[in-house]
Amino acid sequence: MIVFDKPKSLSDVPLHYCPGCTHGIVHRLVAQAIDALDIEKDTIGIASVGCSVFAYNYFECDMIQAAHGRAPAVATGVKRTHPDKIVFTYQGDGDLAAIGTAETVHACTRGENITIIFINNAIYGMTGGQMAPTTLPGQVTTTSPYGRKPEIQGNPIRICEMLSTLEGVAYAERVSVDTPKNVLNAKRAIQKAFQNQIDKKGLSIIEVLSTCPTNWGMTPNDALGWVRDVMMPYYPLGVYKDITAKGGNK
Amino acid sequence: MSNKVLMKGNEAIAEAAIRNGCLYYFGYPITPQTEIAEYMAKRMPKVGGLCLQAESEIAAINMVMGAAASGVRAMTSSSSPGISLKSEGISYIVGCDLPCVIVNVQRGGPGLGGIQPAQSDYYQATKANGHGDLHLFVVAPASVQEMASLTGTAFDVADKYRTPAMILADGALGQMMEPVNFNIEQKTDLPQKEWAANGHGGKRKKNIVNSLYLNATELEKSILKRFERYKEIENNEIRFEEYKVEDADIVIVAYGITSRICKSAIELARAKGIKVGIIRPITLWPYPKAALKKAAQTAKHFLVVELNMGQMVDDVKVSIDCKVPVSFYGRTGGVLPSADELLAEIEKINGGLNK
Secondary structure (H helix, E strand, O other), rough: OOOOOOOOOOOOOOOOOOOOHHHHHHHHHHHHHHHHHOHHHHHHEEOOHHHHHHHHHHHHOEEEEEEOOOOOHHHHHHHHOOOOOEEEEEEEHHHHHHHOOOHHHHHHHOOOOOOOEEEEOEEEEOOOOOOOOOOOOOEEEEEOOOOOOOHHHHHOHHHHHHOOOOOEEEEEEEEEOHHHHHHHHHHHHHHHHHHHHHHOOEEEEEEEEEOOOHHHOOOOHHHHHHHHHHHHHHHOOOEEEEEOOOOOOO | OOOEEEEHHHHHHHHHHHHHHOEEEEEEEOOOOHHHHHHHHHHHHOOOEEEEEEHHHHHHHHHHHHHHHHOOOEEEOOOHHHHHHHHHHHHHHOOOOOOOOEEEEEEEEEEOOOOEOOOOOOOHHHOOOOOOOOOOOEEEOOOOHHHHHHHOOOOOOOOOOEEEEEEEEEEEHHHHHEEOOOOOOOOOOOOOOOOOOOOOOOOOOOEEEEEOOOOHHHHHHHHHHHHHHHHHHHHHOEEEEEEOOOOOOOEEEHHHHHHHHHHHHHHHHHHHHOOEEEEEEEEEEEOOOOHHHOOOOOOOEEEEEOOOOOOOOOHHHOOOOOOOOOEEEEEEOOOOOOOHHHHHHHHHHHHHHHH
16 A cells, blocks of 8 residues: 655644645655655754745754855854754755855855755745846846846856865755656655765755746746746756766766 | 963953863954964864854854854854944844854954954944844953953853853954963863754754744744843843942943053042042943942043943943933044043043032
8 A cells, every 4th residue: 555644754734835836845855855864853954044934844853044045054053063963954046046155155165064955946936026046037027027138137047057066065966846757856866965964975955946836927837837948948957966976977 | 271371362262262161163364353263273173173264254153053053152253344244143143042152353443444453343232233122241351361251251141041142352452462360171061952953863842943933923022031031131140340439539431451541541540639430341231230320429420431432421321310421532443542641531521520
């Protein structure tokens, strides 16, 4: 008999996310990885600022809520004082790739032995649909109402590509949760990102292409299609760095 | 290391922090406090601790937040412009009720200012070191000895009341050398922190360290609870020094390095028969209001002396309900007044009293 159970380390509370948002799927994958590796009792999660701010209510491990963009620095403070514990951050694109870029880059280059779950949905969800650092050229948001023009608003940032150049990064992979197959692949990647930490390999970051049907103004299904048709060509899925693989770097 | 040594003020803070059980230091270089980071970098590996140079002041204070949230004693240090950067993190640390120690070895401001000693962050330290309703426990050492002993006080008070504590020093105290006596070898009986987020171990419910309350009533409740602790700090932790106040017509109020110049000026004035004394606040928050109020019953004039444009004057006026005149003398931008300069000011005030 196959039972679709709630992962033990995912709290039994209603999530606040909008219908069709893929945060819920990613939360579940993180919880499944924590369960599979039996590390909930030793794990400290760092919630960030943005739609996932309430992540501290959704995981059963100890949680800390960090200031906007500062989760990797807070994670550094926890991990360096408790090197045998497991520390992960859960951050959106505004948090990780705009206001917290310095904290992200330097945690990566130091090779902090932590796991970063990075949700890229190309928009600011919580504040209601403003331009993100990852908003695509031409994409309409409330602060790029005529479409993002690189000559005015600048270019989007490709985080996995950039971070894969840094010595301290052990593993950087971009995944998606738009299809069951991709969800399974994301599950594997996220678990590997935690396993790397257990094995003291250095920093692992999993970038998840995610949806925001509410602020994209799409149905959940159309939003998944937009991830495939529009986001993936700009943000190709794949492994950008993996020191555990033989010649596995992209 | 023996217990009595000749040291720079900055080094005394660093050594005292380690002896008080702070094995985690996160910082960023800025004059005139860099010796703290350098000392930590040298000593920490030898005592099994960690000195980590962060990419910014912002990162450093957030590393302290992570360390404090997971239950250990942690410290960061900086000088004025760097403290402004830390303000965000300090506010979150208050909102999360985390104990830690922040050192500000002040230099002249605003902006990049200068690198000479100043006290122009008094307002920032005592009134608004970050957004929101908040206080820090603020101590103002006046000697290298106090740089060491008040570091221990700062850690103990921080842990006891779950509040960040600030050591508000200045470039002169940071750079000068004096003998210092470390009264403890190595503190080991550190307080237990059952609220810390360091892994529940399957033995307790999960801990959440958080400053977000979207429900206004809940947020108000959390602030009121914190202010009950602030009340306790006001009741229990005020520290000050009085010197020749008993018969004084003129009472000087000054803290930190400035109080020492004032004491020299007091000797010069006393030699000329002028009755002048000093109240030196050692805690700037909570403020020694009662001591000032008592002195105002007999004194005829209060003179505030600071290395700024008069940031403590209002606290003095409020403390004494404006009972007697309060005047101000200060130098700013990194300039220190001489004892003779202060004597002239005391003589001027004394002349007015006897008219």
